[in-house]
Amino acid sequence: xxxxxxxxxxxxxxxxxxxxxxxxxxxxxxxxxxxxxxxxxxxxxxxxxxxxxxxxxxxxxxxxxxxxxxxxxxxxxxxxxxxxxxxxxxxxxxxxxxxxxxxxxxxxxxxxxxxxxxxxxxxxxxxxxxxxxxxxxxxxxxxxxxxxxxxxxxxxxxxxxxxxxxxxxxxxxxxxxxxxxxxxxxxxxxxxxxxxxxxxxxxxxxxxxxxxxxxxxxxxxxxxxxxxxxxxxxxxxxxxxxxxxxxxxxxxxxxxxxxxxxxxxxxxxxxxxxxxxxxxxxxxxxxxxxxxxxxxxxxxxxxxxxxxxxxxxxxxxxxxxxxxxxxxxxxxxxxxxxxxxxxxxxxxxxxxxxxxxxxxxxxxxxxxxxxxxxxxxxxxxxxxxx
Amino acid sequence: xxxxxxxxxxxxxxxxxxxxxxxxxxxxxxxxxxxxxxxxxxxxxxxxxxxxxxxxxxxxxxxxxxxxxxxxxxxxxxxxxxxxxxxxxxxxxxxxxxxxxxxxxxxxxxxxxxxxxxxxxxxxxxxxxxxxxxxxxxxxxxxxxxxxxxxxxxxxxxxxxxxxxxxxxxxxxxxxxxxxxxxxxxxxxxxxxxxxxxxxxxxxxxxxxxxxxxxxxxxxxxxxxxxxxxxxxxxxxxxxxxxxxxxxxxxxxxxxxxxxxxxxxxxxxxxxxxxxxxxxxxxxxxxxxxxxxxxxxxxxxxxxxxxxxxxxxxxxxxxxxxxxxxxxxxxxxxxxxxxxxxxxxxxxxxxxxxxxxxxxxxxxxxxxxxxxxxxxxxxxxxxxxx
Numbered sequence: 001x002x003x004x005x006x007x008x009x010x011x012x013x014x015x016x017x018x019x020x021x022x023x024x025x026x027x028x029x030x031x032x033x034x035x036x037x038x039x040x041x042x043x044x045x046x047x048x049x050x051x052x053x054x055x056x057x058x059x060x061x062x063x064x065x066x067x068x069x070x071x072x073x074x075x076x077x078x079x080x081x082x083x084x085x086x087x088x089x090x091x092x093x094x095x096x097x098x099x100x101x102x103x104x105x106x107x108x109x110x111x112x113x114x115x116x117x118x119x120x121x122x123x124x125x126x127x128x129x130x131x132x133x134x135x136x137x138x139x140x141x142x143x144x145x146x147x148x149x150x151x152x153x154x155x156x157x158x159x160x161x162x163x164x165x166x167x168x169x170x171x172x173x174x175x176x177x178x179x180x181x182x183x184x185x186x187x188x189x190x191x192x193x194x195x196x197x198x199x200x201x202x203x204x205x206x207x208x209x210x211x212x213x214x215x216x217x218x219x220x221x222x223x224x225x226x227x228x229x230x231x232x233x234x235x236x237x238x239x240x241x242x243x244x245x246x247x248x249x250x251x252x253x254x255x256x257x258x259x260x261x262x263x264x265x266x267x268x269x270x271x272x273x274x275x276x277x278x279x280x281x282x283x284x285x286x287x288x289x290x291x292x293x294x295x296x297x298x299x300x301x302x303x304x305x306x307x308x309x310x311x312x313x314x315x316x317x318x319x320x321x322x323x324x325x326x327x328x329x330x331x332x333x334x335x336x337x338x339x340x341x342x343x344x345x346x347x348x349x350x351x352x353x354x355x356x357x358x359x360x361x362x363x364x365x366x367x368x369x370x371x372x373x374x375x376x377x378x379x380x381x382x383x384x385x386x
Numbered sequence: 387x388x389x390x391x392x393x394x395x396x397x398x399x400x401x402x403x404x405x406x407x408x409x410x411x412x413x414x415x416x417x418x419x420x421x422x423x424x425x426x427x428x429x430x431x432x433x434x435x436x437x438x439x440x441x442x443x444x445x446x447x448x449x450x451x452x453x454x455x456x457x458x459x460x461x462x463x464x465x466x467x468x469x470x471x472x473x474x475x476x477x478x479x480x481x482x483x484x485x486x487x488x489x490x491x492x493x494x495x496x497x498x499x500x501x502x503x504x505x506x507x508x509x510x511x512x513x514x515x516x517x518x519x520x521x522x523x524x525x526x527x528x529x530x531x532x533x534x535x536x537x538x539x540x541x542x543x544x545x546x547x548x549x550x551x552x553x554x555x556x557x558x559x560x561x562x563x564x565x566x567x568x569x570x571x572x573x574x575x576x577x578x579x580x581x582x583x584x585x586x587x588x589x590x591x592x593x594x595x596x597x598x599x600x601x602x603x604x605x606x607x608x609x610x611x612x613x614x615x616x617x618x619x620x621x622x623x624x625x626x627x628x629x630x631x632x633x634x635x636x637x638x639x640x641x642x643x644x645x646x647x648x649x650x651x652x653x654x655x656x657x658x659x660x661x662x663x664x665x666x667x668x669x670x671x672x673x674x675x676x677x678x679x680x681x682x683x684x685x686x687x688x689x690x691x692x693x694x695x696x697x698x699x700x701x702x703x704x705x706x707x708x709x710x711x712x713x714x715x716x717x718x719x720x721x722x723x724x725x726x727x728x729x730x731x732x733x734x735x736x737x738x739x740x741x742x743x744x745x746x747x748x749x750x751x752x753x754x755x756x757x758x759x760x761x762x763x764x765x766x767x768x769x770x771x772x
Contacts, residue, residue, distance in 0.1 A: 187629055231642060236621075236628055237629060239629075240628070240630065243572060243626030243630075254741050255740070255741055256617060256619075256747060270614065271615055271617040276617060279617075279748055280747065354640050355640050356640075357640060359669070363665075
């Protein structure tokens with residue numbers, strides 16, 4: 001059994017083992033992410049899981065209303081996935097990122113080698129259980145829960161970590177591995193370098209005489225104001241990423257930040273990306289480069305929402321040159337960043353970031369900020385964990 | 387006439403001229419800030435000016451309702467100023483910052499010397515007119531409008547710049563000086579260094595055995611959601627400052643960001659600083675260090691709101707160790723930062739930041755982002771100014 005077990009279970013194409021052998025792994029890196037449906041048949045189950053996550057969505061009569069909403073939404077969402085090739089590419093990219101990361105880690109950090117990666121998606125296979133079982137089979141000793149969201153939110157990394165710890169308990173693996181977590185990296189140098197590289201590539205898509213006219217529109221997934229108002233660290237960490245990328249680019253162009261992908265009737269963080277595009281058009285901007293800043297690989301929000309929906313909107317409104325910076329995906333600079341992050345984390349001996357134990361000011365979830373069997377003193381022994 | 391002219395008009399204590407002589411100034415640095423009432427008698431006029439600024443506050447029947455609200459609020463605000471020594475220290479600190487800045491600039495940038503500084507407050511004397519008249523008297527050729535707000539908001543720097551350009555027109559000085567603007571500096575290295583220094587000093591106020599337990603609570607002035615929702619750059623730039631300070635501190639402690647000083651019935655950016663303090667108390671945090679991140683000198687929001695109101699609140703709720711990091715004020719590291727910012731700006735030849743010409747996505751103010759007589763091609767000649 002190796003790190004690909006979850007993928008195989010999900011019916012995704014088998015991928016060659018990352019290491020030459022299926023031998024023992026010393027350090028297992030759990031790559032936490034949302035996940036997405038690999039096939040059209042997986043769309044409805046994916047949405048059902050998402051709408052059942054009470055750490056993110058709270059509905060009255062959720063067990064009935066959640067599936068009701070999903071059944072109404074699923075055909076539309078399935079159509080969007082059909083338009084981008086029949087499924088989400090997130091597993092493929094995550095596996096490529098994992099392979100690139102551990103190849104580098106085995107070279108850079110022989111003391112913690114051999115390394116293995118284990119994908120743990122939140123709402124589709126491979127899930128936390130899949131990752132944990134593969135890790136046990138591979139003989140992992142030291143485990144790192146590595147969020148693939150650069151900026152921390154309780155709606156993303158928070159939910160994934162809580163689910164991981166619940167899965168550890170369900171599988172009775174509380175003492176199986178020594179854990180630490182890499183819970184946020186909004187201005188990590190390697191990450192910022194890689195994003196800046198995508199922006200430069202995106203700018204190359206404009207003709208040289210137009211390049212100076214481009215407006216850089218950073219777009220992050222939005223968040224319900226309920227999270228923002230209780231102090232979720234996501235908005236300031238997004239702002240930090242954006243500013244740092246602009247600094248890395250020498251502030252070469254004007255830039256804006258907007259938030260995309262709002263769903264449902266509640267208030268979300270604004271301004272919305274679509275609305276901002278409309279406003280830019282009314283002021284006769286003709287050249288816009290959208291930069292996804294909160295996700296690290298292509299997904300429905302880049303391939304469909306930006307590349308199709310917003311692109312069509314921009315064209316209709318007279319924005320003649322509308323482009324998107326490529327996602328990080330398998331970019332070597334990003335693989336370097338992932339390996340660099342883990343390497344620095346392992347050599348630091350830290351169990352988590354300083355910020356992690358501090359729950360959101362208005363946290364209403366007692367499960368938050370747990371960590372089982374951490375590499376250093378458990379959270380809760382000091383006031384930091386309060 | 388010298389740079390102190392405005393202060394003298396406002397009845398503030400006379401300050402010695404900054405340079406040995408009252409000679410010609412080549413480069414004039416206009417220090418833009420909110421300002422505050424220097425005496426208790428100045429409180430009501432200050433509030434009247436603030437409530438008359440339609441770029442910030444829009445009330446129905448503003449000419450009548452504004453003064454009505456001010457007359458009701460003034461006694462309470464006057465009492466707060468009485469408690470902090472009878473007035474705002476902002477003029478005193480701004481002058482000290484100006485002196486320190488131009489002393490350094492004369493040394494660092496002899497090619498643009500002699501330098502002079504000119505205070506332009508938004509709602510009290512010395513105002514834009516005072517600064518402009520002093521500049522003309524001093525024979526200034528090159529003028530830099532230098533915001534003293536590190537993070538850009540239309541409610542602060544935006545309003546100050548618009549008022550400055552209106553004053554230029556009122557005084558018929560459109561061709562008097564060649565202008566550029568230093569409109570934001572949220573992660574300037576020197577600024578971040580200086581803030582990090584204040585945090586370290588603040589931490590020294592806790593006993594060594596408690597120091598590890600401290601929660602760092604960054605507090606910025608809040609902003610009505612009306613601004614946030616139309617894309618004001620303030621929230622992401624605040625987030626950028628906070629993250630960068632934490633990086634400079636080696637992420638030594640857990641941190642949070644909150645927003646203070648909300649007034650009136652409309653929705654403002656949350657979480658509120660007072661509310662966050664309450665939440666920290668309910669989770670038994672006993673050690674809190676508040677760090678002002680959006681203003682550069684002490685003012686009513688530090689000396690009264692944090693040091694008195696929030697400090698009392700914290701004590702009542704059982705936060706036994708509640709302290710505030712000192713404001714930047716006359717700190718040499720901050721004077722170095724101010725001089726470094728202007729020096730780099732002057733040598734860049736830039737008229738403004740790349741971001742400046744791009745109005746907020748939902749900007750409703752046609753006056754925004756003007757710049758008279760800029761050192762390089764006027765905004766509006768390229769699409770950037772659209």
